[in-house]
Amino acid sequence: MRSLTTTTTSAAATAANARKKKEAKVSDEDFQLPIVCDADTLRSLIRRKKSVRVVDVRKAEDYQREHIPTAVSLPLARVLENDQPERIVAFLEELGISDSTPVVVYDDTFGALAARVAWTFQYVGHDNTALLEMTFKQWKEIGLETEKQQRTFPRARHSLSIKKDISVDASYVEAAAKSKLSTLLVDSRERLNYLTEHIPGARNIPYTMVGSEDSILRKAEELKRLIENRGITNDAEIITYCGSVGTLSGLTYYALKLAGFKNVKLYPKSFKEWKALGKPKEEFKDATYWDLSAE
Amino acid sequence: MKKSRVAAVNSKPAPKPNPRWGREEETEIFAKKVRLFRQGKISDDDFRRFRLQHGAYGSRLRMDYSMVRIKVPGGEITPEQLEKIASLSEAFSIGSAHVSTRQNIQLHWVQLEDVSEVMRGLVEVGLTTREACGNTVRNVMCSHFAGVCPSEAFDATPYAKAIARFLLRNPMCQNLPRKFKINFSCCDSHGLVRVADIGLVPTVKKLSSSTTTTTTENSGETIRGFKIYLGGGLGAASFIGHLLEDFTSEDRLLATCMATIRLFDRHGNRENMARNRMRYLVHEMGWERFQKMVLKERSTVEMTTSHSTEQLFDVKSHEDTRQLPKASGRMTTMTKLPMLNVKVTKDSPGFERWLHTNAVAQKQEGYFTAFITLGAGDITASQLRILASAIRDYSAEGVARNTPQQNFALRYVRETNLPNLYEKLASAGLANPGALTIASAVGCSGTTSCNLAITNSHRLAKEVQRKFLELGLDIDDSLRDATIKISGCPNSCGQHEIATIGFFGGATRVNNTMTPTYTMLFGGSAGEAGELGRAVMRVPAKRVIDTTLKIIELYKNERAAAATADGGGVGGEDDHHETLHQWIIRLIKGQGSGSIKNLEDMKAALAQVIQLPSSPQQDPDAYRDYGSDSHFTAKTARGECAA
Numbered sequence: 001m002r003s004l005t006t007t008t009t010s011a012a013a014t015a016a017n018a019r020k021k022k023e024a025k026v027s028d029e030d031f032q033l034p035i036v037c038d039a040d041t042l043r044s045l046i047r048r049k050k051s052v053r054v055v056d057v058r059k060a061e062d063y064q065r066e067h068i069p070t071a072v073s074l075p076l077a078r079v080l081e082n083d084q085p086e087r088i089v090a091f092l093e094e095l096g097i098s099d100s101t102p103v104v105v106y107d108d109t110f111g112a113l114a115a116r117v118a119w120t121f122q123y124v125g126h127d128n129t130a131l132l133e134m135t136f137k138q139w140k141e142i143g144l145e146t147e148k149q150q151r152t153f154p155r156a157r158h159s160l161s162i163k164k165d166i167s168v169d170a171s172y173v174e175a176a177a178k179s180k181l182s183t184l185l186v187d188s189r190e191r192l193n194y195l196t197e198h199i200p201g202a203r204n205i206p207y208t209m210v211g212s213e214d215s216i217l218r219k220a221e222e223l224k225r226l227i228e229n230r231g232i233t234n235d236a237e238i239i240t241y242c243g244s245v246g247t248l249s250g251l252t253y254y255a256l257k258l259a260g261f262k263n264v265k266l267y268p269k270s271f272k273e274w275k276a277l278g279k280p281k282e283e284f285k286d287a288t289y290w291d292l293s294a295e
Numbered sequence: 296m297k298k299s300r301v302a303a304v305n306s307k308p309a310p311k312p313n314p315r316w317g318r319e320e321e322t323e324i325f326a327k328k329v330r331l332f333r334q335g336k337i338s339d340d341d342f343r344r345f346r347l348q349h350g351a352y353g354s355r356l357r358m359d360y361s362m363v364r365i366k367v368p369g370g371e372i373t374p375e376q377l378e379k380i381a382s383l384s385e386a387f388s389i390g391s392a393h394v395s396t397r398q399n400i401q402l403h404w405v406q407l408e409d410v411s412e413v414m415r416g417l418v419e420v421g422l423t424t425r426e427a428c429g430n431t432v433r434n435v436m437c438s439h440f441a442g443v444c445p446s447e448a449f450d451a452t453p454y455a456k457a458i459a460r461f462l463l464r465n466p467m468c469q470n471l472p473r474k475f476k477i478n479f480s481c482c483d484s485h486g487l488v489r490v491a492d493i494g495l496v497p498t499v500k501k502l503s504s505s506t507t508t509t510t511t512e513n514s515g516e517t518i519r520g521f522k523i524y525l526g527g528g529l530g531a532a533s534f535i536g537h538l539l540e541d542f543t544s545e546d547r548l549l550a551t552c553m554a555t556i557r558l559f560d561r562h563g564n565r566e567n568m569a570r571n572r573m574r575y576l577v578h579e580m581g582w583e584r585f586q587k588m589v590l591k592e593r594s595t596v597e598m599t600t601s602h603s604t605e606q607l608f609d610v611k612s613h614e615d616t617r618q619l620p621k622a623s624g625r626m627t628t629m630t631k632l633p634m635l636n637v638k639v640t641k642d643s644p645g646f647e648r649w650l651h652t653n654a655v656a657q658k659q660e661g662y663f664t665a666f667i668t669l670g671a672g673d674i675t676a677s678q679l680r681i682l683a684s685a686i687r688d689y690s691a692e693g694v695a696r697n698t699p700q701q702n703f704a705l706r707y708v709r710e711t712n713l714p715n716l717y718e719k720l721a722s723a724g725l726a727n728p729g730a731l732t733i734a735s736a737v738g739c740s741g742t743t744s745c746n747l748a749i750t751n752s753h754r755l756a757k758e759v760q761r762k763f764l765e766l767g768l769d770i771d772d773s774l775r776d777a778t779i780k781i782s783g784c785p786n787s788c789g790q791h792e793i794a795t796i797g798f799f800g801g802a803t804r805v806n807n808t809m810t811p812t813y814t815m816l817f818g819g820s821a822g823e824a825g826e827l828g829r830a831v832m833r834v835p836a837k838r839v840i841d842t843t844l845k846i847i848e849l850y851k852n853e854r855a856a857a858a859t860a861d862g863g864g865v866g867g868e869d870d871h872h873e874t875l876h877q878w879i880i881r882l883i884k885g886q887g888s889g890s891i892k893n894l895e896d897m898k899a900a901l902a903q904v905i906q907l908p909s910s911p912q913q914d915p916d917a918y919r920d921y922g923s924d925s926h927f928t929a930k931t932a933r934g935e936c937a938a
Binding site for chain 2: 192
């Protein structure tokens with residue numbers, strides 16, 4: 001039986017969270033979630049019938065089959081189809097999420113879909129958003145409760161306050177790539193895709209590297225070590241991107257946040273847009289590495 | 296007898312303990328060295344030496360990536376280790392692992408900064424990459440049949456592991472003139488004993504009253520020992536090892552190995568990188584002289600090695616003391632395949648075809664060794680996990696062995712469990728037939744990751760396998776003892792010189808266009824009577840498959856009836872013919888009959904099939920290498936074996 005009380009925050013953040021947990025007993029409305037929410041914390045919030053909102057980003061039919069108690073459904077596809085701040089805020093209101101409601105997001109795709117939705121919420125100003133530490137499959141595997149009931153909540157009011165400093169577009173990336181010194185581009189795709197082609201100067205932290213066997217993200221200190229091995233320092237501005245819509249890089253975004261990096265940004269339109277715009281690429285054609293894969 | 300067998304079946308032996316080959320502090324030191332290197336505080340040469348000593352080889356034309364070579368002493372690997380390698384390959388490599396021809400498992404395209412993390416994971420499950428590359432004693436190999444081979448004198452595995460343990464991190468092997476390879480076999484036919492620096496064949500000797508070498512003298516008793524071959528090895532220039540003496544008793548094994556390594560350390564060539572393997576020393580010095588020196592050095596070692604140092608070579612601690620099924624003693628030679636008496640065809644059920652080519656009866660009655668056929672040694676992370684689960688479910692010894700044919704062997708499988716095992720493997724794409732046949736082509740990593748490679752030997756081996764399985768050549772018993780092995784350069788990691796039909800890659804101008812080609816060799820073989828192949832002719836990469844198929848066609852037309860009753864396979868018409876391997880050996884000797892009498896006739900018969908269209912514009916693909924859609928250029932960089 002795996003432990004449900006895995007440390008999911010950096011050492012510095014742990015103390016702050018302990019303090020906040022105490023405060024939570026006073027008012028759940030003010031409860032500030034950590035970057036990754038462990039199952040125990042979520043279950044106790046749900047049990048106390050407080051206003052945590054659990055968001056299931058899997059396909060609608062998966063949600064209808066069963067989901068985590070009290071969860072509402074917001075499939076990633078709906079978010080991507082309506083990826084404008086006003087519409088995202090409309091979703092939040094529709095799901096009964098007010099400015100102060102703690103939100104926990106989960107998926108069944110190693111955290112990447114949940115990460116993209118959580119990032120979107122934070123981008124439009126809903127800072128109090130966390131990723132569930134595990135996927136729905138793992139939640140089930142360790143025997144935690146689920147329900148079938150379709151949940152709706154009274155409409156809430158939510159303000160729009162765009163957090164510009166966590167999102168970048170192609171021109172920003174291009175300028176940053178040229179400056180090189182202060183900004184670091186991180187390609188979250190798998191190694192062979194990265195070797196084939198990537199944005200010039202980008203370094204590779206594949207999404208497969210940041211998760212562990214029982215959690216969508218490794219422990220903070222482990223992530224910190226992996227990233228520091230690469231000589232990346234805490235004060236660097238880091239931009240993450242992946243192949244198409246910012247899911248894999250969304251997960252890497254949170255991995256970097258969890259490791260204690262403050263200045264992390266996502267390029268949500270990622271390499272797909274970059275290529276479509278005909279921007280420069282770095283390629284490596286001197287080896288036939290694809291033939292090593294047994295896929 | 297019956298009782299004990301039942302007991303062994305019902306109570307599965309405990310899992311093997313963590314072998315602790317790895318050390319955590321080495322992972323931290325590695326991470327620190329990488330940082331210092333990146334900061335420019337260590338020179339390129341010093342760092343390269345350190346990196347190789349710790350098992351990380353530079354990747355093809357990209358030194359910021361490494362191939363991490365995991366040593367698997369004796370090829371024995373546990374399910375936990377396979378699962379860990381699966382996770383590490385997903386996190387830090389390409390999601391697939393690669394089984395080498397020397398029982399290593401390699402992770403490719405690992406970022407240099409992540410190598411320490413891979414090492415850290417390996418240490419958890421007791422594995423190491425220490426001294427997997429560099430000028431030291433590489434992974435100690437042992438036949439994957441050791442312990443189950445009906446022809447073996449005794450199980451050599453504990454000896455292989457004990458010598459590996461003794462030499463790992465041993466100061467005497469940290470700065471050799473060049474790499475050093477030790478291979479153990481089980482019997483005279485399995486294993487690569489003639490193509491290693493030290494090759495050892497387990498053997499026993501009856502003690503007579505005149506024998507006074509041991510204190511436990513007792514008439515009628517036997518003592519264990521080895522036939523030891525020295526100075527063999529494959530490479531740009533290959534040599535077959537020489538027999539040191541008729542019998543080396545087990546209590547002299549350590550001293551013999553130490554003496555050989557010490558001589559090499561003292562006299563080996565440290566100047567000329569291309570000629571500094573021990574085989575050149577033996578060749579230049581002459582075998583008789585080298586032999587005398589080894590015997591003399593051994594006396595010195597025996598006189599000067601303390602008892603407590605000898606104790607570090609601890610065979611006992613590597614013996615498997617768990618209750619495994621016992622051999623009946625009734626079987627004295629390995630049952631000829633196929634194990635089925637029915638004629639298998641291409642349309643036979645998958646299980647029958649698999650059984651026909653992938654399972655061998657062990658000396659333990661009712662138990663089989665089943666082979667997992669990989670494509671040139673590649674296996675995905677999810678397949679590794681299924682394999683781990685299959686070991687737990689079906690192997691009574693609870694471990695697997697990886698083989699120099701780049702496959703896995705799952706041993707101690709009960710006959711009744713073979714269908715279940717097959718189903719499980721099939722669910723993960725691991726039940727390809729042909730493991731012990733010509734279809735299981737060997738290919739080194741080639742241009743997929745190696746600095747020295749000229750051609751994509753790796754992909755070619757996979758293409759050969761695919762084509763041969765598609766044509767059903769795996770079920771043709773007359774082709775069964777033939778092998779195809781492919782290297783991407785002359786350096787022989789693909790062991791092309793011990794193949795029936797071997798190939799090594801090069802670049803040749805054909806019709807004024809630089810073209811990937813292979814030099815084809817005939818008639819190599821492994822085992823104690825192993826011989827090196829003879830170069831025949833060059834074949835363009837895209838004509839290799841057609842050429843081998845043409846050779847098979849010629850063989851079918853020209854082959855003679857078998858000279859001996861056991862010349863061919865069992866069952867079917869092929870009984871009455873010599874095998875492809877036998878036919879090729881006959882041609883080399885110029886003793887062929889019919890229209891193909893010798894290699895010159897063969898060359899003439901193949902002249903047509905190796906032709907490329909006269910204009911490269913007509914069929915550009917024929918002039919390209921596998922896995923490439925552009926014009927061929929031979930790009931290589933410095934090899935690191937000798938660094």
